[in-house]
């Protein structure tokens with residue numbers, strides 16, 4: 001695949017489960033290494049870079065992981081403070097005030113002293129989002145930000161992504177199966193299929209597409225091909 005993520009805009013990556021969406025996000029910031037090909041971050045080629053040279057890119061990028069990935073034994077304050085501790089020289093008081101500011105931005109300031117186990121799914125997403133943006137990153141990568149949330153909470157997440165975009169102007173990549181979310185936040189859309197780009201373009205090109213694969217994906221019905229057994233099912 002050959003894909004360019006435009007600076008300061010929001011690119012939405014769509015595609016069936018197993019298409020390679022999460023792998024692609026991890027490749028973008030060097031969490032995984034490609035077997036072939038090149039990956040560039042701004043003007044730097046990063047696919048061959050050793051771990052110690054990737055710190056700068058990680059500091060400039062907020063990552064909302066598919067599984068949320070909060071530290072269970074740490075309070076919300078300590079979870080959100082963690083990147084500040086890793087990447088800045090701020091003292092305890094300054095870190096606390098930055099965390100407070102970020103939690104306020106996301107409307108969850110009152111949860112600062114809770115443990116992750118004491119939060120609802122929607123609250124966890126917001127805390128994970130707070131941790132991803134606490135360093136005020138230039139880039140934001142979101143992996144399935146609305147999975148497991150009800151439609152109202154999903155819309156809240158869409159509004160948060162739009163708000164972060166207004167406030168911080170990050171270059172954003174949103175991986176999602178949530179079609180309403182995709183249309184709410186996308187400047188550009190990409191549909192991955194079998195590890196390749198099936199289509200990319202502006203949201204309008206997708207909504208007006210007559211291509212049966214695009215339609216089945218956006219409208220949520222299975223095609224003949226989807227109904228055939230997968231390799232593993234056939235072997236069983």
Ligand SMILES: Nc1ncnc2c1ncn2[C@@H]1O[C@H](COP(=O)(O)OP(=O)(O)OP(=O)(O)O)[C@@H](O)[C@H]1O
Nearest residue numbers: 015016017018019020021022023024032066144177
């Ligand atoms: N670290 C890894 N090493 C080897 N294979 C992997 C690794 N991570 C994922 N895969 C495989 O790569 C393929 C793509 O996985 P990926 O997690 O990117 O899918 P996805 O598009 O994010 O799917 P989903 O929508 O279910 O999250 C899958 O077949 C998966 O099993």
Ligand SMILES: [Mg+2]
Nearest residue numbers: 021022023066
């Ligand atoms: Mg995934």
